[in-house]
Amino acid sequence: MAYLITIRVNGVERAAHVDARLLLVDFLRSGLDLTGTHVGCDTSSCGACTVLLNGQAVKSCTVFAVQANNGEVTTVEGLAKDGKYHPVQQAFWDQHGLQCGFCTPGMIMTTVALLKRNPKPNEREIRAGLRGNLCRCTGYHNIVKAVQAAAGSRRTP
């Protein structure tokens, strides 16, 4: 049976009839063509599918689309504003915080939420905060630097 849901995605209200079993990530990717959110595993381990749901980082592979009904979702496509990258996106670019790019959208969304919670994390807090996101290319070295740079750039006006 299909359920009518309404979700505000990247500032735009989207309504759809969906199966109860449809995952939020599949709704975003297939239903809305927002393919920046990736699927890297099937056990909620890798974090490539991380999006913001009502301001909190969630693994969209572990949320049913119906659970997000009446909620607000931000994906990586919704971060840049007025032709300017979000400071976290900018920092990932500046610090070479990505290689193959597959984990990157999830890493960026997790970082956005992490810095909202803790605007000036130390290295240990950053590494702990990224625990739910896996990257196989960078050894996390430059991702940590990117988070540090983004934290710094937020303080400058």
Next chain:
Amino acid sequence: MTMVGINESVKRREDPRLITGQGRYVDDITLPGMLHLSLVRSPHAHARIRRIDVSKAAKTEGVVAVFTGADLQEQLGSLPAGWVLPDLKQPKHPPLAVDKVRYVGDPVAAVVAEDPFCAADAARMVKVTYEALPAIVDAEKAQKRGAPILHEGRADAGGAPNNLAFNWEINGGDYSAARKAAEVVVKERIVNQRLIPNAMEPRGVIAQYEPASGNLTMWTSTQIPHLLRLLFALVTGHPEHKLRVIAPDVGGGFGSKLYIYAEEVITGIVAKQLGKPVKWIEGRQENYLATTHGRDHITDVEICGNRDGTITGISCTVHANLGAYLSTFAPLIPTILFGIMLVGVYKLRNVHCEVRGAFTNTTPVDAYRGAGRPEATYLVERMVDRFADAAGRDPVYVRRKNMMAAFKNGKDVATGVKYDSGDYKKALAKALEMVDYRKFKAEQRAARREGRLLGIGFSTYIEICGMAPSAVAASLGAGAGLWESSLVRVHPTGKVTVYTGTSPHGQGHYTSLSQIVSSQLGVPMEDIEVVHGDTAAQQFGTGTFGSRSVVVGGSALYMSLRKVVDKARKIAAHQMGVPEKQVQFASGRFVVEDVPDKSMSFPDVALQAYHAKNLPRGMEPGLEAVSFFDPENFTWPFGCHVAVVEIDAATGEVKLSRYVAVDDVGKVINPMIVDGMVHGGVAQGVGQALIEQAVYSPQGQLLSGSMMDYAVPTAELFPTFETARTETPSPTNPLGVKGAGETGTIAASPAVINAVVDALSHLGVTHVDMPATSEKIWRKIQDAKARRRNGRKG
């Protein structure tokens, strides 16, 4: 306008797409009318297929077709090994199993449906009746009498008696004489555990067939679009010129996307059968079963030498686990890429190595980042430490004493190969300075008095990269040339598109190759486009693996750029009315010597080349060049990595507290990218040393079968890495580069394990197999305590 040169850390040009969600990986592509394929896989490690009942699946709403191995046997062919050793046994490998399944995950049927969920649901309704057979997962036990045989029949009839695929041997010098004369001989059994590569993007394939033209287009997550096209044509008989393979954005590979896979053949053939686009996307648990694994060696090794610290020989017998079938490069990895590396960076004249490659009821094993070289380096560097310990010498002293002197242009070593250039002591010296060895040893002594366990470990590694001189590779078994090609096309406006046969999946070729172009043509980065990963764009290429892309592909590009400049110079000289040799080319301008105001810009010349109103007599219009670069030798990057660990004496937990990496990859195009490569490689090597391990039950079930069970490192495992470089240019290619993709993975695991053993050495521990988990270390510490207690009693 940014003109960029070589050895500059420019930010990557590929990133704006990837940080905004505009990357396009296979699963992001949707074609009109596209169907979805799901595979039914064997739950048994070894079984005969008695019956497959597809009736319920076929009747499910939304299902378009169901195929079994018997249905498509002829069209699917058999997957071959692309590297053939002498006397290699090559049993058939049907993409969809026909009579027998040989590992958990072996595909037995394909279900095609209108949506992926329906395909997955229906795949569960396919009823397969199996007759389970005894399974074998251990490469050594697989060769013993009475072990279950995977590929039955005589060797000349496609069988593999004793499950043995090959028995490969290499001898340099005279090991047995060296051993007889030696004062110190140390033996060890060392296990290099099986790993799962874990590229973050699982594999995926889309195939689209156009019946009227006979054209088949395939988007696939691969490192080797051209080799895949060739292999697909050979396996299925589909004409090569009617097949286009596209590698779109590829989310990591690390060797695991370097082959022709069953799913590529199945999806392509099913698309042909149905005349509709078909997509297959691998799930992660499926990936753990269906995508190749790495390493898995059981090795008996011996090193010998004298009490003064001189090492005279090394010998080993390896049982290499190949899994159930031969993957494309499986015969190469544990033999040539392993055996010839056993000399390391040392003046070691006597080498013996025997490798027995065995079939087992496990996922096929092939290259995983480093591929053979991490196994060799681990063995050599671990045994150098064991030798130093037995000879009562410091491991750094032994390394320095045995290291080859610096050389710039080729050095023959005992395994019959020629290293290109090296200055091993320099890298070691730099690492020692960075880590402050003397100070650390003092700290370690003080810590031990407090009962704290600190350790330091060295890895003075070398690797074989820049794959490869084609004739040499062919003489060793390669089924294809390993050169690389380039096309440089200058447009009439002076913009440039370059085409490469290398196929990046995170390495940053768009940026690095643009830097080479910009440095040679004086064209700004934004005027350069790099096309890769499309067989319709580039005539042929070998792909991206073995740290070859800039070495071989970059050199092919450099050659074409030189040809373009030569032609452009002729045009400029002709039009300016001066002899060619008076025309200098610098910063994008052709300038007449000593007449600085007489010049033409590169775009001016490009326009003239196409306008063709005033070209030198006999010259063809246009401005483009094609080159094929086949290197004269491999390249041999090297360096020194140092790990510092602290072990919790109560829990056995190993904490990596410092990691110093000094690498020599020859000349560097983009230092930022090279550092990034090192970081990622080190992380994979540390992961192997400390936490990663693929585990099979004796019955052949993959126990570490999901990301919840297999320990992929998280950010918390690592300290901030400290990196530095020495620079010894390679004489084998015009750029002087050696390749930087694998250094970290090759160097890291012995550095970490040597540090762990160093931390425990005063307790009498001489070796710890990877991964050095807390349980394993805790047991070592308890055993040591028990020994001491017993010793006191005695």
